[in-house]
Amino acid sequence: MTESNVITLNKPEQNDPLQEVLREGARKLLAAAIEAEVAAFIAQHSALKTDTDKTAVVRNGYLPERSIQTGLGDIAVKVPKVRDRSGSGIKFNSSLGCRPI
Numbered sequence: 159m160t161e162s163n164v165i166t167l168n169k170p171e172q173n174d175p176l177q178e179v180l181r182e183g184a185r186k187l188l189a190a191a192i193e194a195e196v197a198a199f200i201a202q203h204s205a206l207k208t209d210t211d212k213t214a215v216v217r218n219g220y221l222p223e224r225s226i227q228t229g230l231g232d233i234a235v236k237v238p239k240v241r242d243r244s245g246s247g248i249k250f251n252s253s254l255g256c257r258p259i
Contacts, residue, residue: 181230188226188235192252196238199250206244214244226254 165176196217203215218241225232240250 177230181233184228184230185233185235188233188254191254192235192237195252195254196240196250199240203248206246206248208243212243214242214246215248216241216243 200215200217204213206214208214218239220236221239223234224237225234227233237252238250240248242248
């Protein structure tokens with residue numbers, strides 16, 4: 159029994175169609191995970207209000223693209239920006255290890 163169904167992947171820096179599909183899937187999965195993290199973070203602070211009774215912790219666009227290191231190579235994702243309007247110093251940091259590109 160020398161036959162094997164194992165497919166050897168090329169190195170991350172090589173452009174293989176299969177790796178491109180896997181990278182795109184990983185990018186979408188990571189983006190969804192980060193969006194879920196931000197939604198949970200904002201929900202956690204939803205009771206916090208400003209002096210004018212507005213929600214204090216809100217989304218405010220995106221940070222510059224960040225990179226997450228995976229077995230397929232670095233995957234670039236957009237990380238949502240969170241703004242604290244109350245001045246309490248609340249900051250969002252993803253637990254997925256995003257680092258600036």
